[in-house]
Amino acid sequence: MVARAEHAWGTTRPAHAEHWVRTWGASPQAPDNSVSFVGPLENATLRQVVRISGGGHRIRVRISNEYGRTPLTIGAARVAVADCGAGAEGTDHRAVTFSSLPITTVPAGAPVLSDPIDIPVAALSRLVVSLYLTDRVDTVTCHGTFNALGWIIPGDATALTSTPAGATPMPAGALITAVEAEAALPSKAVAVLGDSRVDGIGSTPGADRRWTDVLAERLVARGGSTLCVINQGIGGNRLLSDGIGTAALARFDRDILATPGLGHVVIAVGNDLVFSFAPRTGEAAGFLDMFPGAPVTVDDVIAAHLQLASRARAHGAKVHAATIAPYGGSEMYSPQGDKAREQVNAWIRTSGAFDGLLDFDAVWRDPADRTRIRDGLHMGDHLHGSDAGYAALAEAVDLSLFD
Numbered sequence: 001m002v003a004r005a006e007h008a009w010g011t012t013r014p015a016h017a018e019h020w021v022r023t024w025g026a027s028p029q030a031p032d033n034s035v036s037f038v039g040p041l042e043n044a045t046l047r048q049v050v051r052i053s054g055g056g057h058r059i060r061v062r063i064s065n066e067y068g069r070t071p072l073t074i075g076a077a078r079v080a081v082a083d084c085g086a087g088a089e090g091t092d093h094r095a096v097t098f099s100s101l102p103i104t105t106v107p108a109g110a111p112v113l114s115d116p117i118d119i120p121v122a123a124l125s126r127l128v129v130s131l132y133l134t135d136r137v138d139t140v141t142c143h144g145t146f147n148a149l150g151w152i153i154p155g156d157a158t159a160l161t162s163t164p165a166g167a168t169p170m171p172a173g174a175l176i177t178a179v180e181a182e183a184a185l186p187s188k189a190v191a192v193l194g195d196s197r198v199d200g201i202g203s204t205p206g207a208d209r210r211w212t213d214v215l216a217e218r219l220v221a222r223g224g225s226t227l228c229v230i231n232q233g234i235g236g237n238r239l240l241s242d243g244i245g246t247a248a249l250a251r252f253d254r255d256i257l258a259t260p261g262l263g264h265v266v267i268a269v270g271n272d273l274v275f276s277f278a279p280r281t282g283e284a285a286g287f288l289d290m291f292p293g294a295p296v297t298v299d300d301v302i303a304a305h306l307q308l309a310s311r312a313r314a315h316g317a318k319v320h321a322a323t324i325a326p327y328g329g330s331e332m333y334s335p336q337g338d339k340a341r342e343q344v345n346a347w348i349r350t351s352g353a354f355d356g357l358l359d360f361d362a363v364w365r366d367p368a369d370r371t372r373i374r375d376g377l378h379m380g381d382h383l384h385g386s387d388a389g390y391a392a393l394a395e396a397v398d399l400s401l402f403d
Helices: 211-222 248-257 271-277 282-288 298-313 335-350 360-364 387-396
Strands: 004-006 012-014 020-025 044-051 058-064 072-082 090-095 104-106 111-113 126-133 149-154 176-182 188-194 226-233 262-268 318-322 356-358 369-373
Touching (some): 020 188, 104 111, 126 176, 188 211, 188 248, 211 387, 226 262, 262 298, 271 298, 298 318
Parallel strands (some): 020 226, 188 226, 262 318, 318 356
Antiparallel strands (some): 004 012, 020 176, 044 126, 058 111, 058 176, 072 090, 072 104, 072 126
């Protein structure tokens, strides 16, 4: 029996030390013209599959109503370990509670953290998380690039052990923004702040082939205290200004610094310069309308990196930066933007401002044309990676950075 200690106000806590670490994450976003989500939702179950990185003997789930305009009522929730394969059938189903209750109401603008769930999970396990929404939800806090699998099922389907054939596929992730695990020994997390190339646009949905997923596999295979890789990328995100998602400088505390077990931060946001110099012609013009604000300079981007590094180190984390990979041949390309990209990359490589370097530009660039990604490593748009391209990034990372 585990000894327990009393708080002065009557509740209890375990007497042993708790070693919680975030093992999966998805940055919350507001539903807008960049994020397609079916709504409104009412009397429906959202069933989603997420793959964690590090494991533990129990977990807890973070649910967000941060962009909701009204309270969010969760009438029931369950979690299970997914069977082998990419489906949503699970074993060892467990009920999820909140402050010991099976029902919770999350205020508008707030997140909620579940009680610890006594379910052992191995590293790289897939979890099936089901949330039953009792009341009407018009504004669903979501995540626009859906690299997982998910379905909408009418009514309370949380107790179902298999997903009905007529379930509606979800077009985006919703409400679930983190899974945390408690392990017997302390573990560290690598939190990655990024844009679409971190978010994995171009990788196979539901297959966990983003470079952060492959990096997690490498860290788990190596062993050690750093096992968790948390992808906090948002497609279209920028450092200095809102656009698609809250600006990275503004969401840094929530998405990165608040990470339990944070040991390392990777900065990998390159859109500020790309969008500032992109030609406003053809289809690109309409896309760029989603990114208001004055163009930024190389000095602006450097200052943003230094600001993030200072804030991370104040929380005891090591800071690593990724160079900005090529994008020649894409609709966003301009010679001026590429020159600025090269200037920022030179500074990242030589400034000494970071504890480590992830030289993604060197991995992806075509030896015959340094402005372009090598054929076979992009998804066909000369901007985002393919599964092979993201694997190449992950395989090039020096794991000793995360000792």
